[in-house]
Structures are given as structure tokens and as C-alpha cells.
Amino acid sequence: MTSNSLFDNTETAFKLKSDSELERAYFLFKMISKEPLVKIGTAVTKFALNINLPVEGIIRFTVFDHFCGGVNERDCMSTVDKLFDVGVSSVLDFSVEGKEEDAQFDATANKVIELTKFAKNKEAMPFSVFKPTGFGRFKIWQKITEKQPLTESEEEEWKRIEERYEKVSKEAYESKISLLIDGEESWMQDAADDLCEKMMEKYNKESPIVFNTLQCYRWDRLEYLKKIHQRSKTKGYKLGFKIVRGAYMEKENERAVEKGYKTPICVSKKATDDNFNQIMEYIMDNLDDIELFVGTHNESSTYLTMDLMNEKGISKSDGRVWFGQLFGMSDHITFNLGDEGYNVAKYIPFGPVKDVMPYLIRRAEENTSVAGQTSRELTLLKKERERRKM
Numbered sequence: 078m079t080s081n082s083l084f085d086n087t088e089t090a091f092k093l094k095s096d097s098e099l100e101r102a103y104f105l106f107k108m109i110s111k112e113p114l115v116k117i118g119t120a121v122t123k124f125a126l127n128i129n130l131p132v133e134g135i136i137r138f139t140v141f142d143h144f145c146g147g148v149n150e151r152d153c154m155s156t157v158d159k160l161f162d163v164g165v166s167s168v169l170d171f172s173v174e175g176k177e178e179d180a181q182f183d184a185t186a187n188k189v190i191e192l193t194k195f196a197k198n199k200e201a202m203p204f205s206v207f208k209p210t211g212f213g214r215f216k217i218w219q220k221i222t223e224k225q226p227l228t229e230s231e232e233e234e235w236k237r238i239e240e241r242y243e244k245v246s247k248e249a250y251e252s253k254i255s256l257l258i259d260g261e262e263s264w265m266q267d268a269a270d271d272l273c274e275k276m277m278e279k280y281n282k283e284s285p286i287v288f289n290t291l292q293c294y295r296w297d298r299l300e301y302l303k304k305i306h307q308r309s310k311t312k313g314y315k316l317g318f319k320i321v322r323g324a325y326m327e328k329e330n331e332r333a334v335e336k337g338y339k340t341p342i343c344v345s346k347k348a349t350d351d352n353f354n355q356i357m358e359y360i361m362d363n364l365d366d367i368e369l370f371v372g373t374h375n376e377s378s379t380y381l382t383m384d385l386m387n388e389k390g391i392s393k394s395d396g397r398v399w400f401g402q403l404f405g406m407s408d409h410i411t412f413n414l415g416d417e418g419y420n421v422a423k424y425i426p427f428g429p430v431k432d433v434m435p436y437l438i439r440r441a442e443e444n445t446s447v448a449g450q451t452s453r454e455l456t457l458l459k460k461e462r463e464r465r466k467m
């Protein structure tokens with residue numbers, strides 16, 4: 078059994094944080110732990126940005142600098158180096174969201190290609206990442222998922238999305254960089270899953286290059302995993318999955334009520350946790366066919382994964398199992414895993430302040446709504462402050 082106190086080591090967890098960065102983190106988590114403040118704060122910020130009030134500076138020095146690596150990839154490089162020095166890899170995530178135009182989708186795909194080429198042969202950056210809606214309009218994904226007919230011009234648009242997937246996957250294959258594709262809302266996800274499967278079939282013949290995401294708050298994901306596993310065995314290609322709980326729960330439940338269908342979300346937090354752990358265990362039992370990226374800030378699921386690795390005689394540095402946390406969150410998990418010799422990476426979002434706002438708002442809301450998580454961050458930050466004073 079792994080010692081269940083590993084993540085309590087705050088000295089290792091915060092060794093890259095200066096005293097002032099520690100204070101800022103404490104202040105920030107204290108602020109976002111207050112739900113009314115987050116609600117008012119996000120509304121005011123959205124409004125201010127929409128009417129071009131000069132609020133970028135204040136966002137930059139508070140939430141942005143805490144949760145993002147910078148406005149461009151160059152800004153992120155000193156962070157990448159610092160992390161790698163302490164055994165933590167980086168996944169640079171160009172987090173521009175909510176775009177609607179082809180030129181912007183091309184620019185995002187080109188950025189992912191550029192980053193993939195850049196990561197080639199760099200041990201510190203073993204993954205590239207993108208979001209399906211970074212490469213094409215939400216509405217197109219949704220129409221295909223809902224089996225609605227596309228207009229002629231939408232057909233053309235869809236072809237261009239497929240081409241972007243193809244170009245990026247080919248580059249990842251040639252550069253030997255694993256490509257993580259994020260999971261999004263369930264009402265567009267089938268189309269994204271199918272296109273991802275096509276890429277897996279083509280580029281994962283020797284080893285998993287293209288990874289999809291399983292959002293385990295969806296009760297149908299274990300069944301989906303078992304089915305795609307069978308298909309991949311029949312057709313002869315490998316799978317890679319990032320497993321997460323899922324970031325769109327409120328939206329998913331609200332839409333299901335509004336439209337009158339059964340929610341795709343598990344009935345309770347416990348059911349999501351069980352589903353996550355079962356999916357993780359299924360992959361662990363099939364590591365020869367499926368590689369695993371455990372994207373979570375949940376300590377129990379992380380300890381469970383470590384225990385299973387130990388039980389099955391899988392070494393800590395086995396390249397088929399990775400852990401991942403988001404930059405600015407759960408450093409106690411990331412840095413202690415890195416220190417122990419596990420494969421662990423931070424997702425480092427970057428992009429212009431205005432464009433990463435949807436990402437930042439999700440993080441603020443998540444830290445407010447997820448009972449326990451913020452108080453855990455605060456307790457650990459407080460403990461480290463006290464330790465440093467001694």
C-alpha cells in the first residue's frame with residue numbers, strides 16, 4: 078500500500094513557490110471559495126471585458142498568473158524548465174475558447190502543430206493537447222452528434238475540421254508526441270469521439286499516439302470504453318485515454334432538465350467516483366492495449382492508481398501510466414508524485430487574457446462548487462506558510 082500521507086508533504090508541494098507566490102495563492106483560493114463573490118466577479122469581469130474596460134491587468138496579476146503559463150508559449154518556457162527540474166513534465170495548452178471562424182480554427186491547429194514540432198525530442202514536453210471546439214464550430218459537432226443533416230457549406234466546414242485533425246495527428250505521429258484530445262459537452266461529443274477513433278485507427282497501429290478523453294461523470298463511459306476496446310482489438314490498433322471526472326456537470330444537468338431527457342451525468346458524486354475508479358481499473362487491467370493518463374485532483378483516486386500499480390508490479394516510471402493536474406491546482410499531488418518518480422504532468426494553459434477567460438471561469442466555479450477541494454488547498458497553503466515561519 079502507498080502511504081496515504083504522501084500528499085501532506087507541503088515542503089515538496091510548494092518548493093517552487095516563493096513566499097509572495099504562496100501568499101497570492103492563499104489569497105486567491107480564499108476569494109474563490111466564496112460562491113457569491115465568484116458569481117458576481119465572473120459577471121462583472123465578462124461585462125467589463127465586453128465593453129473593453131481596462132481590467133486585463135488586474136486579471137493578469139491575480140487569476141491569470143496563478144492558473145496560466147502566460148500569453149504565449151515563450152512565456153511558459155521558464156515554468157516548463159522549472160517543473161522539469163523537479164520531475165514534472167508539461168502539457169502546453171493553447172486555451173483559446175469560444176471561437177467561431179475558420180481562420181481562428183486554422184490558427185489554433187497551426188499552433189498545436191507548431192507546439193508539437195517544438196516538443197519533439199524534448200523530454201519535458203511529452204504531450205500536445207487540443208479541444209475539438211478549438212478546431213471547428215460547436216454547432217457542427219452538435220449537428221453531427223444529433224444526426225442532423227448538414228448544409229452544403231457545413232459539409233465543407235466539416236471536411237476542413239477533419240483535415241485539421243488529420244494534419245495534427247500526422248505531426249504528432251511523426252514527432253512521436255502523444256496527442257491528448259479534450260472532452261467537452263455530451264451533445265457534441267459523439268462526433269468528436271468518432272473522429273478521434275478514426276485518427277486512432279490510423280496513427281495508433283504501433284503505439285498510442287492519439288488519446289481521447291473519458292469524462293467519468295457520464296454513466297455511459299465504461300460501456301463505451303469496453304466497446305471501443307473490442308473494436309480496436311479487432312482492427313489492430315492501440316488506445317490511449319485521459320480519464321477525468323468532467324467539467325460541465327451543471328450545464329449538462331440543466332440542459333437535460335430543460336430538454337426533458339435523462340441526464341448523462343451519474344446520480345451522485347459517489348457514483349462518479351466509483352465510475353472513475355472502475356474505468357481506471359479497467360484500463361490498468363488492459364495496459365498492453367490501452368495507455369492511461371489520470372487527470373485528477375482527487376487524492377483517493379490517485380492513491381488508488383498508485384496502489385494498483387504497486388499490486389500489479391508496474392513500475393512508477395512505466396511510460397503507460399501518467400498522472401496530470403492543472404497548473405495552479407493540487408501542487409501537493411503533482412510535486413509529491415514527481416518526487417516519488419511517477420510520470421506526472423501539469424496542463425499549462427496559455428493565450429491572450431480575454432480568450433482564456435472561459436477556462437479561468439471554469440476553474441473559479443469548480444473551486445467554488447467542489448466541496449472540500451478549496452479547503453484542502455487552503456489548509457495545505459496555510460500549513461506551508463506556518464512551516465516556513467518556523
Ligand SMILES: Cc1cc2nc3c(=O)[nH]c(=O)nc-3n(C[C@H](O)[C@H](O)[C@H](O)COP(=O)(O)OP(=O)(O)OC[C@H]3O[C@@H](n4cnc5c(N)ncnc54)[C@H](O)[C@@H]3O)c2cc1C
Nearest residue numbers: 259260321322323324345346349372373374375401402403
Ligand atoms: C489534467 C486534467 C485534464 C482535464 N481535462 C478535461 C477534459 O478534457 N474535459 C473535461 O470535461 N474536464 C477536464 N478536466 C477537469 C476535470 O474534469 C474535473 O472538472 C476536475 O479535475 C475536478 O475533478 P477531480 O477528479 O479533480 O476531483 P473531485 O473534486 O473529486 O471531483 C469533482 C468532480 O466530480 C463530479 N461531481 C461533483 N459532484 C457531483 C455530483 N453531485 N454528481 C455527479 N458528479 C459529481 C464533477 O465532475 C466534478 O467536477 C481535466 C482535469 C485535469 C486535472
